[in-house]
Amino acid sequence: MAQTDTVTRILDTAEVLFAERGFAETSLRNITSKAKVNLAAVNYHFGSKKALIQAVFARYLDPFTERFHTALDELESEYGERPVPLEVLLECMARTVLEVPAERNSLKVFMRLLGLAYTQAQGHLRRFIQAHYGSVFTRFAELVRRATPDLPDAERFWRLHFMLGTVIFTLSGLDALRDIAEKDYGEHVSVRELIRRLRPVVVAGMNAPLPESARAAS
């Protein structure tokens, strides 16, 4: 069995199981037995469970950041000095997000992982992501700033995270929500369909009127 094979099988299996049940609830024995690989192989190739988790993320985020940088380059050269409209920025991000894991049907998996990274104890994961991939998000945030010049900085910060919450929650809880929706409306939604529904909501949320001033509020 060639090295790449074992390593790939571990990563493929780990990402699915992590997304299904979380990090703590997925043991190396779960992964290696499902991947038909020796238990010790994880520690041999990755060093530790923690490093395996980070490797799972890297396998998504490396191609994502590369493509996203390229896509933003194109937008910037297309618009030059003019700010790129918010709708275009969001569209660009959505397209890149959808494009990257196209070969496997694993957008859900990745979003789930991202949600776990944010909410779970695993502080090391957020730090890992920030350290390795922070720059592309900073770049995106700066473009959003230029697209929404009337929004105070703090307000924009919070709204971006509100919208991030919407996307992560929806796509990571996708299976549960899909079940309910299907039962209630007999309608099976695809991820593309969901993103189509998300877009106007996100745009409207970002462009919402400012809240009444903090001073005036009780």
Next chain:
Amino acid sequence: MAQTDTVTRILDTAEVLFAERGFAETSLRNITSKAKVNLAAVNYHFGSKKALIQAVFARYLDPFTERFHTALDELESEYGERPVPLEVLLECMARTVLEVPAERNSLKVFMRLLGLAYTQAQGHLRRFIQAHYGSVFTRFAELVRRATPDLPDAERFWRLHFMLGTVIFTLSGLDALRDIAEKDYGEHVSVRELIRRLRPVVVAGMNAPLPESARAAS
């Protein structure tokens, strides 16, 4: 040590630790040692760890649903046949959510738990919540339906969950986000402040224009 004391100490400690680190990452030994209570006391009083988790939820949701039903009763008798406006419904929910855990500063804790319940493996938790507290949410959803008569049912369903995602993600990741916001803008936001910022975004999201038709989309 009176019974109520031991039971309360366990619940108090468990809710904090669960919210900090998740369910799987919090052991009964963590809880009982921090609560200065015998290890076996959890199984004695609650029967199992799973039952303890549900008891932690029940301690919030029981008073919440009671108050929320009362508040909705008042709104319905105030508006009679007329639909209650969306803003009023959201305001009512926000007020109830803020009111309930007022004695402890534990809104964050509860939201975190709710987020975990949705995203984590713990299917038993979502089922528990649905079974015990589903009716009040159904009632709220029906009022929202009357407040947004132009929204197709499926669209409303998804938007409600988009907004739920925003709220849960924001309030459950509160500490992390607050750290970043404070570092970047030197501004410390309170939960009340955050909810003030959330309101216009949520209202705008619910009232966003309908997406282009699915047929027209690629």
Next chain:
DNA sequence: TGTACATCAGTGAACGCGCGTTCACTGATGTAC
């Protein structure tokens, strides 16, 4: 009022189990001379 018994909160120690990790080892392949 006194005694025998029941109830129940709480305890301390142990149970078996699954966990992540380690270690000595194998066997195939490549490299130096």
Next chain:
DNA sequence: TGTACATCAGTGAACGCGCGTTCACTGATGTAC
């Protein structure tokens, strides 16, 4: 071309550890007669 050695992917078994749960037990309080 042949031999000795190095490298490296992969293996099987064991390590110690912390986990949730169980069990026999204590001691205080309430109840029946």
